[in-house]
Amino acid sequence: MTTTNRTSAHSTSATVSRLVRAQHAVEGDGFVVRRPFPTASLSHLDPFLLFDHMGPIEFEPGKGVGTPWHPHRGFETVTYLLEGDAEHRDSMGNHGFMSAGDTQWMTAGSGVLHKEGPSGAAQSAGGRMHGLQLWVNLPAAKKMIPPAYQDLRAEANAVRHEPGATVRVIAGDLFELHGPGSTHTPISYAHLTLEAGATVSTSLPAGHRVLVYPMIGALSVGDTQIDEGILAVVEGDILEVRGVADQSEVIVLTGEPIGEPVARYGPFVMNTEAEIRQAFSDFERGTFGAPLD
Numbered sequence: 001m002t003t004t005n006r007t008s009a010h011s012t013s014a015t016v017s018r019l020v021r022a023q024h025a026v027e028g029d030g031f032v033v034r035r036p037f038p039t040a041s042l043s044h045l046d047p048f049l050l051f052d053h054m055g056p057i058e059f060e061p062g063k064g065v066g067t068p069w070h071p072h073r074g075f076e077t078v079t080y081l082l083e084g085d086a087e088h089r090d091s092m093g094n095h096g097f098m099s100a101g102d103t104q105w106m107t108a109g110s111g112v113l114h115k116e117g118p119s120g121a122a123q124s125a126g127g128r129m130h131g132l133q134l135w136v137n138l139p140a141a142k143k144m145i146p147p148a149y150q151d152l153r154a155e156a157n158a159v160r161h162e163p164g165a166t167v168r169v170i171a172g173d174l175f176e177l178h179g180p181g182s183t184h185t186p187i188s189y190a191h192l193t194l195e196a197g198a199t200v201s202t203s204l205p206a207g208h209r210v211l212v213y214p215m216i217g218a219l220s221v222g223d224t225q226i227d228e229g230i231l232a233v234v235e236g237d238i239l240e241v242r243g244v245a246d247q248s249e250v251i252v253l254t255g256e257p258i259g260e261p262v263a264r265y266g267p268f269v270m271n272t273e274a275e276i277r278q279a280f281s282d283f284e285r286g287t288f289g290a291p292l293d
């Protein structure tokens with residue numbers, strides 16, 4: 001799907017319709033994240049189920065934290081690193097490492113176990129860690145597909161440099177770039193680095209939910225400034241973002257809403273409570289596989 005050349009007399013400039021302040025939450029073995037959702041007041045922003053901003057943190061040798069073995073069913077976990085070195089294992093037998101700019105796109109589907117955290121080398125040396133984990137829902141027809149995995153390296157990202165700006169697209173079509181990630185529903189995912197005053201713009205895919213989040217710094221969309229730790233929901237045809245801080249690292253996400261009921265409990269996201277009970281039952285019976293180390 002192309003999102004270019006949609007400019008017309010009827011195109012509207014995107015404006016901010018909602019600002020969501022991230023709350024602090026603790027994940028896994030004690031990793032503190034900034035989380036715009038899910039919270040008590042905002043369950044999800046269809047098709048996105050969770051948005052966890054991890055770090056940036058500096059950890060001492062031996063003090064890095066991750067998550068121990070845990071299951072997922074019914075959606076995808078998408079992890080993008082801005083800084084640091086991470087390691088992951090899963091019950092499909094995958095074992096991988098990630099560095100800055102890499103994305104791990106895991107489709108849990110019918111069920112998988114995984115663990116994730118700083119790499120062994122980073123754990124020994126100490127270091128920095130900064131990243132984003134997103135949960136992307138799957139439609140009912142795909143919730144029980146076999147688990148799968150995409151290892152998207154930084155060098156595979158579609159990249160364009162403009163004065164004061166770098167645009168990287170990991171999945172979908174944004175900023176006239178096409179990302180390498182394969183998605184089950186229409187999703188696009190971009191990371192912008194902006195100097196103060198730098199402006200970049202893109203057509204937005206029609207009908208998508210659009211989220212803009214500064215991981216570092218601040219930016220403006222129309223007349224609205226979006227500060228670090230604030231997630232903006234924007235609406236319109238053409239998105240123009242302008243760097244406000246000296247250097248801003250900004251995530252732009254779009255996704256076509258799935259429009260189905262969401263039943264969720266912890267690591268399982270299905271359509272009905274009965275399916276959640278079945279997920280617990282299957283997990284306890286061992287159908288998700290077993291930890292591999």
Ligand code: MN
Nearest residue numbers: 070072077114
């Ligand atoms: Mn997980």
